[in-house]
Amino acid sequence: xxxxxxxxxxxxxxxxxxxxxxxxxxDQCADCxxxxxxxxxxxxxxxxxxxxxxxxxxxxxxxxRFDHDGMSVEFTDTEDALSAKVTEKDxxxxxYGVHSVVGIEPLQQxxxxxxxxxxxxxxxxxxxxNKQWFHLYPDQDLPPxxxxxxxxxxxxxxxxxxxxxxxxxxxxxxxxxRTYDSIQAEIGVGCESCHGPGSAHIExxxxxxxxxxxxxxxxxxxxxxxxxEAEIQQCAGCHSRREAHGDGNPLPGTPYxxxxxxxxxxxxxxxxxGQISDEVYVYGSFLQSKMYDRGxxxxxxxxxxxxxxxxxxxxxxxxxxxxAANPKFPxxxxxxxxxxxxxNHPENSEGAQCKSCHxxxxxxxxxxxxxxxxxxxxxxxxxxxxxxCTDCHSDQDQTWAAQQIxxxxxxxxxxxxxxxxxxxxxxxxxxxxxxxxxxIATDPNQPGIVRAxxxxxxxxxxxxDVAARTAELLADEDALVRAxxxxxxxxxxxxxxxxxxxxxxxxPLRNVRISAAKEFLNIPPQALTAEQQQLSGQGMSExxxxxxxxxxxxxxxxxxxxxxxxxxxxxxxxxxxxEVVTLDPQRxxxxxxxxxxxxxxxxxxxARDVLEQGLEIIPxxxxxxxxxxxxxx
Numbered sequence: 165x166x167x168x169x170x171x172x173x174x175x176x177x178x179x180x181x182x183x184x185x186x187x188x189x190x191d192q193c194a195d196c197x198x199x200x201x202x203x204x205x206x207x208x209x210x211x212x213x214x215x216x217x218x219x220x221x222x223x224x225x226x227x228x229r230f231d232h233d234g235m236s237v238e239f240t241d242t243e244d245a246l247s248a249k250v251t252e253k254d255x256x257x258x259x260y261g262v263h264s265v266v267g268i269e270p271l272q273q274x275x276x277x278x279x280x281x282x283x284x285x286x287x288x289x290x291x292x293x294n295k296q297w298f299h300l301y302p303d304q305d306l307p308p309x310x311x312x313x314x315x316x317x318x319x320x321x322x323x324x325x326x327x328x329x330x331x332x333x334x335x336x337x338x339x340x341x342r343t344y345d346s347i348q349a350e351i352g353v354g355c356e357s358c359h360g361p362g363s364a365h366i367e368x369x370x371x372x373x374x375x376x377x378x379x380x381x382x383x384x385x386x387x388x389x390x391x392x393e394a395e396i397q398q399c400a401g402c403h404s405r406r407e408a409h410g411d412g413n414p415l416p417g418t419p420y421x422x423x424x425x426x427x428x429x430x431x432x433x434x435x436x437x438g439q440i441s442d443e444v445y446v447y448g449s450f451l452q453s454k455m456y457d458r459g460x461x462x463x464x465x466x467x468x469x470x471x472x473x474x475x476x477x478x479x480x481x482x483x484x485x486x487x488a489a490n491p492k493f494p495x496x497x498x499x500x501x502x503x504x505x506x507x508n509h510p511e512n513s514e515g516a517q518c519k520s521c522h523x524x525x526x527x528x529x530x531x532x533x534x535x536x537x538x539x540x541x542x543x544x545x546x547x548x549x550x551x552x553c554t555d556c557h558s559d560q561d562q563t564w565a566a567q568q569i570x571x572x573x574x575x576x577x578x579x580x581x582x583x584x585x586x587x588x589x590x591x592x593x594x595x596x597x598x599x600x601x602x603x604i605a606t607d608p609n610q611p612g613i614v615r616a617x618x619x620x621x622x623x624x625x626x627x628x629d630v631a632a633r634t635a636e637l638l639a640d641e642d643a644l645v646r647a648x649x650x651x652x653x654x655x656x657x658x659x660x661x662x663x664x665x666x667x668x669x670x671x672p673l674r675n676v677r678i679s680a681a682k683e684f685l686n687i688p689p690q691a692l693t694a695e696q697q698q699l700s701g702q703g704m705s706e707x708x709x710x711x712x713x714x715x716x717x718x719x720x721x722x723x724x725x726x727x728x729x730x731x732x733x734x735x736x737x738x739x740x741x742x743e744v745v746t747l748d749p750q751r752x753x754x755x756x757x758x759x760x761x762x763x764x765x766x767x768x769x770x771a772r773d774v775l776e777q778g779l780e781i782i783p784x785x786x787x788x789x790x791x792x793x794x795x796x797x
Contacts, residue, residue: 185364185375185382187332187349187356192366201355203469209353211268213329216246220265222272223290223297230288230297233305237288239297248276248286252308260286264351266329268292270531275321281344283321287314291531300530309781311718311748318748322346323716327412328402331357334412339715342747348412358398358468360384360416385417387468392461396450399462404447405433409674409710421643421673428648429617431591437548437584438614440536443528449537451613458493460484478502481518508572514556521552541578542569548584583614590621598625602633605649612642619648631656635664646671647679654683658691669699678707685730718748725757734764749781756787759795771795 190210194201204210214220225241234253240246246262260276263283267273269292275283287300306313318324322344327333332349349356356362365382368374379386387395397420401413406424414423426448427433433442438452450456465473465480473480482502484490489498500506501518509515519525521542523535544551544565553565569576586600595601604610605618619637622630630652637649650668653661661683668680681703689697714720725740738761744754755778763771772795778788 185361185378185384188362188366189350190331190352190354190356192362193355196369197355200469203467204355207469207471208268209357209471212266212353213326213351214265215351216262216265218265220268220272221246221262222268222292223274224295225262228297230299232288232299232302237297246274248274248288254308256308266325270533271529278315279343281322281346283326283344283346284315285319285321285325287319289530293531298530309749311750316748317716317718320716327408329353330413331355332361332413335713335716336411337713337716339712342716344716353402356416357413358385358416359387384415392459392463395463396447396456396461400447403445405442405444406447407714409678409706409713411713419673421647421675423674425647425675425678426613426644428613428620428644429587430620435548435550435584436588436591437540437543437546437582438538438617439524439540439550440526440534443526443534446534446537448613452538452611453540455539457611458495460493464492478516478518485518508568520556524550524552524555541576543578543582543584544569545579546582546584548588583610583618587617587621598622598630601625602630605634605637605645612640612645615640616642616644616648619645619652623651626652626655628655628657628660631660631664635660638664638668643671643673643676647676650676650679650683654686658687661687662691662696666696666699669696669703674706677703678710681707685727716747718744718751718754721747722751722754725754734761737761738765745778745781752782752785752787755782755785756791759788759791763795768795 190201190204211220223239225239225246228239230237230239236251238249240249247259248262249257249259251257260278263275263277265272265274266285272290272292274286274289276286278284287306288297289300290296291298301312304312308315310316312318322335322337326335326346326348330348330351331354334347336345336347337343338345349361359365360383362383364374364378368382374380374382378384385394385398394417398416400420401418401423404420404424405427407427408424410423420426427444429438429448429452433444434448435441438449440449453460462468464484467474475483484493484496485501487498487500489496502516504511504516507516507518507521514520519535522539523537525533525535527533542552542565544553544562547562551562551565553568554560554562557565570579583604586595586604589595590601601618601622605615605622607615610618615637619634622634631654634649634652635656637645637652640646640649646668650665653664656664665680665683668676669684671677671680681700684692684700684703687700692700711720711724721740721743725737725744728734728737728740738758741754741758741761744751745758755774759771759775759778762774771791775788775791775795778785779792782788
């Protein structure tokens, strides 16, 4: 564990305010802010995580039973305590008390404390509409030793979920003992999740002066007119698919790219044209939209305290998309949209709803429909596999849908070439070189997340020419573009790499600095000046600090193993890959590395022993079977 201990020790403290305010709890806000507190109290934010005694439980625990794929659960309510007796596929029965409750609709999930401090989210959940138990992953064969089983690391509440369901959360994972000592100021998304710790505000109300670094009313972040981008980034901290750099909630007002690494539109998460595929939580979609580009923010459509839409049905859209338009957005055409001449469907029908055509819906967690927030015009003519038209008209194909739209809008400007065609060609290995991706990456008219994705997809085409043609991206105004463009300099000459990447080591945003520091791993220290070595060391420390906050993720140890190999530290690499399979025995990519490292570090017999362990868990893995032939086992 020495290599891990090294990473844990390299923590870089965040600059603190001269007198940091403290969390006081949402109850302290309600006396003065009665209307806001009333709207919030029944919201999905307030009920994101509650205690059993709070009375939010809606499931039937009155002796009900659920069976699925060799496992069974009996739910009971005795003496005001809820419990679940779980019999796993291996026949082992364990009774768990319900620790706490997640969500309120369309499903409700329950947490069990499987070890002191360790909370796991149970896969059998309650459908609040149909009033029945169901399994979140009915098609997966998940024995208890599988990492994706509900007791495994990917369903661990402390690591994967709590940060966005609590206020002032700190994970506090101990990598040596593999235990949690997590704390939070409040379960549920409380007032201070968005406004920041409130003690200074209360003191200000009482007439005390404010410490330096706080807003006019004693908060770390001001909400209101002129704060649209800051507000979007605050919401995005939870409403995005991202990798967190910290150990819990960043303080409200922290720039998004200081706290997170946002996922680009990569395969598996998004379709080639940027539409949602996996659950990506809105932000990456919204960044693609013309609405974001024109200054629309979350609060223009969503009421912040109740978290509800500001109007029903098409009303939320026609508050701007109408003959009256909205003076806040002067580029918007003032005309009728909510009429058959535009939507070409019967009035008040499902097809006449703006969201049906411009916000496709996908269902996650079995029953939870989520809308795509890229607000795109349907493009069945692209033939990229999904579109709003054939979502509803499932008996028709995209050729039919494209013809319908062309008939309705013969002179539309929305049928120009689309980045999705180039992205699909690149991901399928059919691209005729890097030129299309280069054009997209360097096109200032494309959204930043699209240009960043083009840079990401350019990595297999790395060359000195690609490095030169994308060097301008390192100074792009979009932080995601800067961070994603850094790896494209790997094939540049050593002097060019250093010259181009050095400014990123002093970037104002941590995610960019980390991305640049990773590239300096492969640059010989003797090629750097003393100042450059210091800057790259600082960036590396920030990366290692971020890694130290994710040591309960099996995938983190894959990264640590790769880093150790870069430094030719075979013992550290073996420890890292061993931690991968300890946390998730089914991580097939780790076992062959572990076998080979065991041979390097401890000899052929050690390699055979590790190989035998791996084959017991994943007996059909082709890489392990090949190693078995090579080792003569």
